[in-house]
Amino acid sequence: MQRITITIDDDLMEQLDHMIEHRGYKNRSEAIRDLARAGMKEDLIEANKLTDCVGVLSYVYEHEARDLAKRLTSTHHDHHDMTIASMHVHLDQGYCLEVSLLRGEVKAIKEFSDAIISQRAVAHGDLSIIPTS
Numbered sequence: 696m697q698r699i700t701i702t703i704d705d706d707l708m709e710q711l712d713h714m715i716e717h718r719g720y721k722n723r724s725e726a727i728r729d730l731a732r733a734g735m736k737e738d739l740i741e742a743n744k745l746t747d748c749v750g751v752l753s754y755v756y757e758h759e760a761r762d763l764a765k766r767l768t769s770t771h772h773d774h775h776d777m778t779i780a781s782m783h784v785h786l787d788q789g790y791c792l793e794v795s796l797l798r799g800e801v802k803a804i805k806e807f808s809d810a811i812i813s814q815r816a817v818a819h820g821d822l823s824i825i826p827t828s
């Protein structure tokens with residue numbers, strides 16, 4: 696572990712301390728390490744340097760929307776080799792929540808996720824990418 700000294704202006708430090716308290720970090724160092732990891736992950740993805748990952752895809756959909764459930768199932772079957780596990784929760788009378796754990800190339804996982812999230816009557820779609828390399 697290395698010790699570094701950084702300079703941060705007062706306003707930013709105040710905001711950072713609020714976040715640290717809000718999220719329950721024990722100290723500034725752990726919060727800044729997490730922010731650095733998040734930034735580096737974004738950079739790897741943008742620069743196409745991150746090849747393999749685990750993806751957590753979550754979304755909510757109206758299960759009675761015309762043919763949607765069928766189309767979503769077909770999309771999952773088309774990408775069956777990427778799926779590690781899926782969880783389905785019947786949220787209420789009309790809506791379902793699905794969480795799928797995916798593994799594979801970042802590009803392919805993004806395409807799969809976009810194909811799901813862009814469907815009409817799919818809401819709150821989100822893909823979280825975790826680097827594995």
Ligand code: NI
Pocket residue numbers: 758783784785786790791792
């Ligand atoms: Ni359901």
